Amino acid sequence: MAETEPRVSHYFHSKGIRLGLPVSGTFELTRRCNFDCKMCYVHTTNTANDRELTTEEWLELAETAKKNGMLFLLLTGGEPLLRKDFPVLYESLAQMGFIISINSNGSLITDEILSLFDRYPPCRINISLYGGSEEIYENLCGNRKFGVVRENIQKLKARGISVRLNCTFNRYNVTEIERIYQIASELDVVVKPSSYMYPPLRAKGETGGNDARLTSQDAAKANLLCRRLTYSEDAMREKAKQLMRLEPPDCGEEEGEGVRCRAGRSTFWVTFDGRMLPCGMMTEPVVSLRETPFEEAWKIIREKTAEIRLPKACRTCKNKEICNVCAAMCYTETGSFSEKPQYICDMIDAIVEEYKSYHAE
Numbered sequence: 001m002a003e004t005e006p007r008v009s010h011y012f013h014s015k016g017i018r019l020g021l022p023v024s025g026t027f028e029l030t031r032r033c034n035f036d037c038k039m040c041y042v043h044t045t046n047t048a049n050d051r052e053l054t055t056e057e058w059l060e061l062a063e064t065a066k067k068n069g070m071l072f073l074l075l076t077g078g079e080p081l082l083r084k085d086f087p088v089l090y091e092s093l094a095q096m097g098f099i100i101s102i103n104s105n106g107s108l109i110t111d112e113i114l115s116l117f118d119r120y121p122p123c124r125i126n127i128s129l130y131g132g133s134e135e136i137y138e139n140l141c142g143n144r145k146f147g148v149v150r151e152n153i154q155k156l157k158a159r160g161i162s163v164r165l166n167c168t169f170n171r172y173n174v175t176e177i178e179r180i181y182q183i184a185s186e187l188d189v190v191v192k193p194s195s196y197m198y199p200p201l202r203a204k205g206e207t208g209g210n211d212a213r214l215t216s217q218d219a220a221k222a223n224l225l226c227r228r229l230t231y232s233e234d235a236m237r238e239k240a241k242q243l244m245r246l247e248p249p250d251c252g253e254e255e256g257e258g259v260r261c262r263a264g265r266s267t268f269w270v271t272f273d274g275r276m277l278p279c280g281m282m283t284e285p286v287v288s289l290r291e292t293p294f295e296e297a298w299k300i301i302r303e304k305t306a307e308i309r310l311p312k313a314c315r316t317c318k319n320k321e322i323c324n325v326c327a328a329m330c331y332t333e334t335g336s337f338s339e340k341p342q343y344i345c346d347m348i349d350a351i352v353e354e355y356k357s358y359h360a361e
Contacts, residue, residue, distance in 0.1 A: 016266030220350030264305025
């Protein structure tokens, strides 16, 4: 089953971009986690000196963001449920009227948390599912929690809470794709798959590469398999025909395109220590909310985001209409927004070839 964005969300984000409003925010409550996943973009074991925003600071920030237009709020980490004040934070944020979603690994959902969700149901909980066995969890995450996570998903579903499985496939769990889709079917939940993994720039300060990710060719094969498990055969064949007709766009522009997604245009991200970013995968542009009022920080982020230009080569690429390359990908891959990320190019080329082969079959 494929996921579609609610029309109301699309409407408000489109309006937010036109009016320059921060319609949606992500609060990265902590970068601490009880898992130690080999591919994580933010988690690090060196958190002893982290100065996380306090309960009061997060709530003050939320009030200000609400006054400036924020409707949608994503709570993430690390693992957000590790914060001892999570119940207090969540209840207060829910009472402010936000449409709240939560990113979690699903292992820390206690009876207290379930009771909290009974009183204030979240819009959705996005559970990262890393595989279909304890062995995969131990090898990839250093934690045998598969059974606990599956049981907690069932508990959430029993309460009528919307659950989505976020699944990032890499060289440690690529063999689990069909198993994960089988689990999703059994639990009646949607899967959001990805075979691309960002370089862990924020965790390690390094661009270009991720030790756990697939080769571009294997990522393409995983991409096709996920789509075959999601869409009908007719839909797959139509997509293959579309890809076989791709032509380079007729474009004489010399400058690269600006940011195409919502990052820094209607959405923002606040790190555990109070820095505003357009997107959590980036390290710049960045403004400290401990030193700069929210309204001014958002204005700076919008202006700096508007200055970003993607690679010129992307404008005339024959795969332009199907490639989801973004500023964060370019920056984490190359250290520059305007430099072509070769891994992405190779992966998209490989995806097109995989579809063509599929259609030929």
